[in-house]
Amino acid sequence: xxxxxxxxxxxxxxxxxxxxxxxxxxxxxxxxxxxxxxxxxxxxxxxxxxxxxxxxxxxxxxxxxxxxxxxxxxxxxxxxxxxxxxxxxxxxxxxxxxxxxxxxxxxxxxxxxxxxxxx
Amino acid sequence: xxxxxxxxxxxxxxxxxxxxxxxxxxxxxxxxxxxxxxxxxxxxxxxxxxxxxxxxxxxxxxxxxxxxxxxxxxxxxxxxxxxxxxxxxxxxxxxxxxxxxxxxxxxxxxxxxxxxxxx
Numbered sequence: 001x002x003x004x005x006x007x008x009x010x011x012x013x014x015x016x017x018x019x020x021x022x023x024x025x026x027x028x029x030x031x032x033x034x035x036x037x038x039x040x041x042x043x044x045x046x047x048x049x050x051x052x053x054x055x056x057x058x059x060x061x062x063x064x065x066x067x068x069x070x071x072x073x074x075x076x077x078x079x080x081x082x083x084x085x086x087x088x089x090x091x092x093x094x095x096x097x098x099x100x101x102x103x104x105x106x107x108x109x110x111x112x113x114x115x116x117x118x119x
Numbered sequence: 120x121x122x123x124x125x126x127x128x129x130x131x132x133x134x135x136x137x138x139x140x141x142x143x144x145x146x147x148x149x150x151x152x153x154x155x156x157x158x159x160x161x162x163x164x165x166x167x168x169x170x171x172x173x174x175x176x177x178x179x180x181x182x183x184x185x186x187x188x189x190x191x192x193x194x195x196x197x198x199x200x201x202x203x204x205x206x207x208x209x210x211x212x213x214x215x216x217x218x219x220x221x222x223x224x225x226x227x228x229x230x231x232x233x234x235x236x237x238x
Contacts, residue, residue: 001128001129001130001134001177002128002129002130003126003127003128003129003210004126004127004128004129004133005124005125005126005127005214006124006125007122007123007124007218008122008123008124009120009121009122009123009226010120010121010122010123011120011121014123015120058120083228084229087225087226087228087229088225090225091122091221091222091224091225091226094221094224094225095124095217095218095221095222098214098217098218098220098221099126099214099217099218101217102210102213102214102217103210103214105210105213106206106207106209106210106213107128107206107210109202109206110203110206
């Protein structure tokens with residue numbers, strides 16, 4: 001027996017969670033939304049649409065397009081995106097610890113149940 | 120901006136959460152799985168199957184069938200079901216408080232974003 005959860009930020013609907021965080025982290029690392037989308041098995045247009053929708057709901061930009069230059073353009077995250085990513089990462093870590101602590105505390109009497117076998 | 124989440128107990132797959140808790144609470148109150156299923160807009164057979172699956176995964180009974188008697192039979196929750204419901208309710212409350220506390224703490228800098236209008 002164990003606890004499981006999904007957690008996300010809502011603002012006029014589901015706005016930010018693990019998926020967008022992964023996209024932004026990828027862009028921060030690679031400088032390319034194209035590359036990140038491909039790595040995540042997502043079309044570029046879908047990744048772009050998703051980020052655009054978040055920007056519209058939150059009212060600030062997450063990605064800046066760099067045009068031309070040595071690398072032939074690409075994307076980079078904005079300072080606001082960086083702040084959002086940091087807040088979200090801290091929040092996720094803190095929530096995870098708290099949820100697991102609450103679970104262990106309240107479900108102690110069920111701890112005897114054997115863990116599921118991996119299938 | 121606000122936090123949103125779904126949380127559940129996993130044991131050989133998703134095993135217990137808000138839905139089953141609601142079913143058991145209803146049976147505790149009404150003594151009838153038929154009545155609870157109807158109230159939740161669920162077929163009796165679906166409600167029964169769901170409870171049965173949880174029992175099989177957890178390895179203990181949740182509902183006892185009462186046959187006949189003045190009320191013409193019905194269902195009642197077992198002591199193990201009662202314990203599970205109590206643990207789950209306490210866990211849910213504690214997790215909710217912790218998640219909201221973590222959110223307020225980590226997303227303080229985004230608090231200026233206006234709340235979404237109800238649509």
